[in-house]
Amino acid sequence: MRYLIFFILFASTLFSLHIEMSQKSVANGKTALLEFEKKDGILYEKLILDKKEYKVYEHPLDAKKYYALIPISYYEKPSKKTIKLLYKQDAKEMSKTVALEVKDGFYKxxxxxxxxxxxxxxxxxxxxxxxxxxxxxxxxxxxxxxxxxxxxxxxxxxxxxxxxxxxxxxxxxxxxxxxxxxxxxxxxxxxxxxxxxxxxxxxxxxxxxxxxxxxxxxxxxxxxxxxxxxxxxxxxxxxxxxxxxxxxxxxxxxxxxxxxxxxxxxxxxxxxxxxxxxxxxxxx
Structure with missing residues (x-):
């Protein structure tokens, strides 16, 4: 059984962009994972969080998917974040956003x-x-x-x-x-x-x-x-x-x-x- 999967559907005139997110919130010092379906005419470029860029890669085991990892700094304070996905749809620049909450890890x-x-x-x-x-x-x-x-x-x-x-x-x-x-x-x-x-x-x-x-x-x-x-x-x-x-x-x-x-x-x-x-x- 996987982690709790967070499904987000983005409406489009041509298709529905489906993103799977490992969790809605993540503690400082932890990592979040996002997965994207491979679709014709769609080119995933990168994710942006707090001006930092993260690459989108081909899934190592599933030829029908891409994925990305978002590491959260240990020093990050609890806050609500927005992850922006940049992609191309039939060569047209597009973007969508995903909400992510950073919570306190309460480390000893x-x-x-x-x-x-x-x-x-x-x-x-x-x-x-x-x-x-x-x-x-x-x-x-x-x-x-x-x-x-x-x-x-x-x-x-x-x-x-x-x-x-x-x-x-x-x-x-x-x-x-x-x-x-x-x-x-x-x-x-x-x-x-x-x-x-x-x-x-x-x-x-x-x-x-x-x-x-x-x-x-x-x-x-x-x-x-x-x-x-x-x-x-x-x-x-x-x-x-x-x-x-x-x-x-x-x-x-x-x-x-x-x-x-x-x-x-x-x-x-x-x-x-x-x-x-x-x-x-x-x-x-």
Whole structure:
């Protein structure tokens, strides 16, 4: 059974444009999914929300549909939004709108104690972290036209979740943002598997996230695996769902060994487990 489907019918002299929306409202840090029927003479171009543009892609598994993902920033406040769909009908520019409500995710707070050098950075470490951030955002801002997804997403390991996405994080009594992923309990050396098919976009030891692997699943969807102790893949390598990509560790800014699993959609950081559930229930 899919999520609650929101049906909107737009009247037209020639046809009825049918849009399926995964939900009427979505919390900050979560993702919404829209689907469009493929029709002769209709060319879907893009969606616009708050001046940001989002691409419309061919459905990875249903040749009769297109789809689009709308990631909502963690920092977005509760509000009523309007998503504008731009499309062409027989070469004529057209547009329609869809209402979306952003609600509060009510995320909890979490206090952590780490090495002070990981909170108050030296100039050298600061430059390194900034360089790595720019490098990663270059990856996330790349939207591969091809989708590598052919089956449902899976968890990167079967283990207890020790920290959920979205918790406001206080390092050494100083607020330093929020938890951008989901943490799994994992002693050093626990195998980590790819959540789905894709291409490895980055393999690197980084200041904050330690041993890092980022997988491009196509269509602007990325999954990330941090604090690893060993890599079993290389950049540019194609991987399959369930394939071991390396071992867990305690590298980077951590309080102990674990796997930090996160996701990006259209470069926006989103709740990885909600994204996986959304895609699995709506695309398969």
């Amino acid at each position: 707070k979490e206090t952590l104690k780490v090495q002070q050098s990981k909170v108050t950075l030296s100039q050298k470490d600061k430059k390194r972290a900034e360089k790595e951030y720019v490098e990663a955002m270059k990856v996330y801002n790349t939207s591969t036209p091809k989708s590598y997804i052919t089956s449902e997403f899976i968890a990167p390991m079967q283990s207890k979740i020790t920290s959920e996405f979205g918790k406001a994080r206080i390092y050494n009594d100083t607020l330093k943002g929020y938890h951008s992923g989901t943490d799994y309990r994992a002693s050093v050396g626990t195998p980590i598997v790819a959540s789905n098919d894709g291409v490895v976009a980055l393999v690197k030891d980084r200041f904050y996230s330690g041993g890092s692997v980022i997988i491009d699943h196509g269509h602007g969807i990325y999954t990330c695996y941090f604090h690893m102790s060993k890599f079993d893949v290389k950049r540019g390598q194609e991987v399959k769902r369930g394939e071991t990509i390396g071992l867990s560790g305690k590298s980077g800014r951590v309080t102990g060994p674990h796997l930090h699993f996160s996701a990006r959609v259209a470069s926006e950081q989103v709740d990885p487990l909600q994204l996986i559930e959304l895609l699995n229930k709506n695309l398969f």
